[in-house]
Amino acid sequence: MSKTEPKLLKDTVIAPYAYTQAGGKADYLAIPKSLDELKDLLAWAEDRELPVHVFGRLSNLVVRSGGLRGLVIIMTELKAVQQEGELLTADAGCDIIWLSAIAQDKGLAGLEWAAGIPGSVGGAIFMNAGAYGGQTDMVAESVTALMPDLSLKTFTRDELAFAYRHSVFQDNGGIIVQVTFKLKKGNREKIQEKMDANNYARALKQPLSWPSNGSVFKRPEGYFAGKLIMDSGLQGTAVGGVMVSTKHAGFMVNVDHGTGNDYEDLIHLVQQSVYKNYQVRLEPEVRIIGDR
Template identity: 65%
Template sequence: MKLNDITILENQSLAPYAYTQVGGKVDYLAIPKTQLELQQLLHWAKLKEQPVHIFGRLSNLVVRNGGLHGLSILLHDLRDIKVDQRTITADAGADLIIVAEVAMTHGLTGLEWAAGIPGSVGGAIFMNAGAYGGQTEMVVTAVTAIMPDLSIQIFKLSELEFGYRHSIFQENSGVIVSATFTLTPDLKSDIQLRMDVNNYRRADKQPLNYPSNGSVFKRPEGYFAGKLIMDSGLQGTRIGGIEVSKKHAGFMVNINNGTGNDYEDLIHHVQVTVKKKFNVTLETEVRIIGER
């Protein structure tokens, strides 16, 4: 199906596009190449009264086997990055890793923590992503979004309501279009060294040889989720094709054609086991959506 020059795929599986290689089918799928195309798609969905689902790299998300109704939009072709002195403005679909690299090549510090995060700028804003002592809220100063009435709104930092893995976009249904990062000048060699150290730590501790969503659970107050899972004897536990990583208990990896339902069932099993053993409730950091 075509909308102007935009191809809209019907009854399309999300699994080939997802970082974890899991996900059910969606009614409609489109990949806009410009902000104008994105606006046209949102307008089409509004006229057709179709629900809209917006995704970046699908790297912190599980879509159940039953999939999603309505229009799903992947933003990974919206990836322009512009540098102006101390600021970087990046489209929502830009890879966070690439933005961190661009910052380094321009001698700008503040994004070293993001050097190995396999997500998009939009996803980082939506979830207030962070690692190794850094968080999105520390460097973002403005976000442009398309609101449900199709108006374009610019949010200042104070309006983004950042919290632990939270932003205002989890409530206001705005579609993130771009973000501006304000950074600090520093020596490229020092920035690169910090990035290299963080990436070494990731490679040393995380199961990067299998598809995963990164850390599955938020850090419970006073505990570490991975240690609770490890001490519950759950490493190596498998449901379907998804396994609690033997390398890092806070990760779940797709080792053999796992599905979204496998992922959700394993999450539930881990939560029940940890609650029973330690009386600690593990809350998911990954989002789980779609029908069973």
């Protein structure tokens, strides 16, 4: 048994914690403020044989309207950052946008691509996030994770099994708790210019004024998902409160109290239409989880 009774919220709606502002209830929800609290939560759930779901900013994720059984852990209070030369070490709950700003302030280059990415450091590792010519696997040096047996294990760069939107943590059940990035010394002004250029391009092309998960589909080989969706005449198509963006066809935006089920149903509608028109199967980049 865990010695400490963790702080828990019961029957809590997930939507306010999610970038999509959609998602049903969690049986239990907790936001640990330390590694010990995280361990207590995991021990508590194990004692009760409850499933555990661990998230950062809940970006790149669709939680269905029926919600999630068991315990949902949100890591956003674990966000400390330390510097040692060209190494920047951040807790998993740290916003990757914030970390890129810290890197710029310290004159460290390598995270400019992350300046506008919604999500946490842990999420960036988990999904091998990337944008504007940069990607997590280009700068991740090592990752410390809490394994299913509650032991801490540090993974070197070569052990992270990075691939397109994939890391070893999608397979091994480890909970990312800390990440070390290897960056390079650079000029603060030039780093900021690059970040500003990326964010300007993002603002021009992407529907940032609405809740969304960013790009919904992986890039199919030889094609661009957004163009296939646009050419299929799907921009503006909606299911419930979720719509294919009229600004960027690769995005789905929550325009009117959309639900997780609305997102999932619209994803399926787009997949069917694009396959009918172009015989290309679009694979979601976002994860879809929970009960209908």
